[in-house]
Amino acid sequence: MSAISFPEPALAAEPTEHAQPRRVRRWYRQPALASGLVLLGIILIAAAAAPLLTPYDPIKENLSATLLGPSAHHWLGTDQTGRDTFTRLLYGLRTDLRIAFIAVLFPFCIGTILGSIAGYYGGWVDTVLMRLVDIVVAFPFYVLLIALVFVLGPGERSIYIAITLVGWVSYARIIRGEILVAKRQDYVAAARSGGLSSIRIIGKHLLPNVITQAFIYGMSDIVQDILAIVTLGYFGLGVPPPTPDLGSMINDGQNFLPTAHWQLTTFPGLAVVVVGLSLSLIGDGLADLLRPGHS
Amino acid sequence: MGRMTFVIQRLLMLVPVAVGVTIVVFFMIHLIPGDPARTILGIHATPQRIAILHKQWGLDRPLVSQYWLFMDRLLHGNLGQSLYYGTSAGAVIFERIPPTLWLIVYSAVLAVIISVPLATIAATRKDAVRDHVVRAVPLIGLGMPPFWVGILLVYALAIKVRAFPVSGYGTGFLGHVHAMFLPALTVAIALAPVVIRALRASMLNVLGAEYITTARSKGVPPSRLFLRHVLRNAVIPAVTVLGINIGFLIGGTVIIENIFAIPGIGQLMINSIFQRDFPVVQGVTLVFGVLVVLVNLLADLSYAALDPRVRFDR
Numbered sequence: 078m079s080a081i082s083f084p085e086p087a088l089a090a091e092p093t094e095h096a097q098p099r100r101v102r103r104w105y106r107q108p109a110l111a112s113g114l115v116l117l118g119i120i121l122i123a124a125a126a127a128p129l130l131t132p133y134d135p136i137k138e139n140l141s142a143t144l145l146g147p148s149a150h151h152w153l154g155t156d157q158t159g160r161d162t163f164t165r166l167l168y169g170l171r172t173d174l175r176i177a178f179i180a181v182l183f184p185f186c187i188g189t190i191l192g193s194i195a196g197y198y199g200g201w202v203d204t205v206l207m208r209l210v211d212i213v214v215a216f217p218f219y220v221l222l223i224a225l226v227f228v229l230g231p232g233e234r235s236i237y238i239a240i241t242l243v244g245w246v247s248y249a250r251i252i253r254g255e256i257l258v259a260k261r262q263d264y265v266a267a268a269r270s271g272g273l274s275s276i277r278i279i280g281k282h283l284l285p286n287v288i289t290q291a292f293i294y295g296m297s298d299i300v301q302d303i304l305a306i307v308t309l310g311y312f313g314l315g316v317p318p319p320t321p322d323l324g325s326m327i328n329d330g331q332n333f334l335p336t337a338h339w340q341l342t343t344f345p346g347l348a349v350v351v352v353g354l355s356l357s358l359i360g361d362g363l364a365d366l367l368r369p370g371h372s
Numbered sequence: 373m374g375r376m377t378f379v380i381q382r383l384l385m386l387v388p389v390a391v392g393v394t395i396v397v398f399f400m401i402h403l404i405p406g407d408p409a410r411t412i413l414g415i416h417a418t419p420q421r422i423a424i425l426h427k428q429w430g431l432d433r434p435l436v437s438q439y440w441l442f443m444d445r446l447l448h449g450n451l452g453q454s455l456y457y458g459t460s461a462g463a464v465i466f467e468r469i470p471p472t473l474w475l476i477v478y479s480a481v482l483a484v485i486i487s488v489p490l491a492t493i494a495a496t497r498k499d500a501v502r503d504h505v506v507r508a509v510p511l512i513g514l515g516m517p518p519f520w521v522g523i524l525l526v527y528a529l530a531i532k533v534r535a536f537p538v539s540g541y542g543t544g545f546l547g548h549v550h551a552m553f554l555p556a557l558t559v560a561i562a563l564a565p566v567v568i569r570a571l572r573a574s575m576l577n578v579l580g581a582e583y584i585t586t587a588r589s590k591g592v593p594p595s596r597l598f599l600r601h602v603l604r605n606a607v608i609p610a611v612t613v614l615g616i617n618i619g620f621l622i623g624g625t626v627i628i629e630n631i632f633a634i635p636g637i638g639q640l641m642i643n644s645i646f647q648r649d650f651p652v653v654q655g656v657t658l659v660f661g662v663l664v665v666l667v668n669l670l671a672d673l674s675y676a677a678l679d680p681r682v683r684f685d686r
């Protein structure tokens with residue numbers, strides 16, 4: 078569950094000859110962006126290299142080593158079935174990050190296409206699409222997501238479908254708003270008078286100038302998707318066990334919170350917080366870097 | 373345009389959205405893979421029970437006719453028969469609405485109580501250490517799973533310190549305030565980052581405005597300047613952000629009610645999912661949709677009360 082924080086609408090700027098090199102030169106001077114990228118890079122490498130970083134199996138139970146405390150062998154101890162918590166955390170990150178990064182692509186693409194069509198053509202197409210947006214927005218994100226996963230049946234495929242059906246509206250709103258402003262610019266009028274087709278104008282001229290806002294929002298949307306995946310996992314509606322997932326790890330560990338095994342619940346949650354922090358830093362850094370007029 | 377005309381026009385604009393909401397809820401049953409009746413009944417599926425459900429929900433009729441039947445029942449206040457409770461789904465849902473409303477209002481109040489001082493601390497000393505600290509709050513807060521925050525709060529403040537109950541709704545006004553503090557705080561912590569960001573940004577805008585310089589030069593005391601001029605003008609964008617996030621606020625109750633065992637419609641929804649009580653899940657989804665639409669309407673109308681510049685003929 079993440080609150081909605083839309084990027085501020087900005088006037089689409091015409092690409093200039095010098096804009097690109099300046100951006101390339103400056104990205105590492107953005108402390109937020111640079112630290113976010115480094116942090117996310119470390120997380121992604123740790124998740125991808127999980128089999129190299131830990132000798133334990135994330136699924137295989139070891140009933141002779143249940144609920145062990147943190148030690149040199151088990152950095153974060155073991156869970157109630159003797160599985161190494163650090164191993165499951167790395168593999169859980171792997172699962173959740175993979176699903177979140179794939180899940181964000183569908184709403185991004187669909188929302189961008191529909192938002193472009195609504196913004197560029199206007200008229201009844203815009204009216205119909207925006208009423209559709211109003212209807213989806215009328216449902217609280219989690220209510221619709223949980224309801225959809227329930228009717229589709231738990232699992233990865235249902236998560237992709239549910240996130241797409243719920244998530245496209247934000248991108249459509251952002252891109253539509255940006256295109257409404259950008260289509261009045263001189264370069265669009267020039268392209269039109271040059272006889273370019275609408276699809277070419279949208280694809281070649283408008284989208285490259287307005288996609289930044291959707292991209293910046295995408296960063297916070299991935300955070301929202303990770304939180305959604307973890308929440309569904311917590312309620313047993315996400316990735317089915319025994320596949321490691323941070324949400325189900327938090328759920329499994331919460332019964333042991335009053336005892337000495339607080340790490341079982343605390344660390345999977347902290348892992349989500351660090352991932353969220355890295356993506357938020359990247360989003361903020363990108364906004365500063367790419368928004369015209371921002372220092 | 374008068375206030376009444378504005379309200380009526382705004383209500384009329386809700387009609388297509390409300391119809392759309394009912395269509396989405398109606399189509400939920402058709403997203404179920406295979407025969408919905410068989411899937412919903414699960415191990416209890418017998419040919420007789422499947423046939424009864426088919427007849428009850430009109431699954432053997434054309435889609436338009438099914439929707440018409442659904443709407444006909446809905447307009448008569450009939451949300452169907454709960455498969456688990458054996459009574460009207462509407463009755464089951466409506467008796468659980470008060471705890472959810474309590475949680476929503478309490479969370480919004482706590483979110484404001486947390487956000488206003490923090491945003492003020494940050495905005496009044498832009499780029500100072502305290503500003504950077506407050507600006508870091510949303511970065512960390514946005515990535516915190518609310519149910520995890522809830523679990524940690526229960527552990528720290530209910531199990532260790534024993535200042536609040538672990539779960540429940542409480543009895544009487546003060547009982548509710550006490551019992552619902554941790555759940556409301558959990559939702560507020562999730563909501564506060566966005567409100568702090570918006571409030572800080574709008575306070576900075578207001579602080580840079582010429583009328584503030586004028587007020588300062590006229591010798592208006594700082595406390596009066598802040599309360600009468602800065603806060604009042606800065607709070608409007610923050611209310612807008614709160615309005616945009618109403619769906620989030622209401623949706624958050626689904627998760628938090630389950631962590632704290634609050635007998636609201638959020639807990640009912642998750643319980644009904646595990647009991648495969650489809651009519652109740654469908655009904656709760658509809659009620660949540662209608663709730664968001666109505667709260668958005670209230671938010672729109674409240675802008676005018678907060679900001680005299682807002683006219684009804686916008």
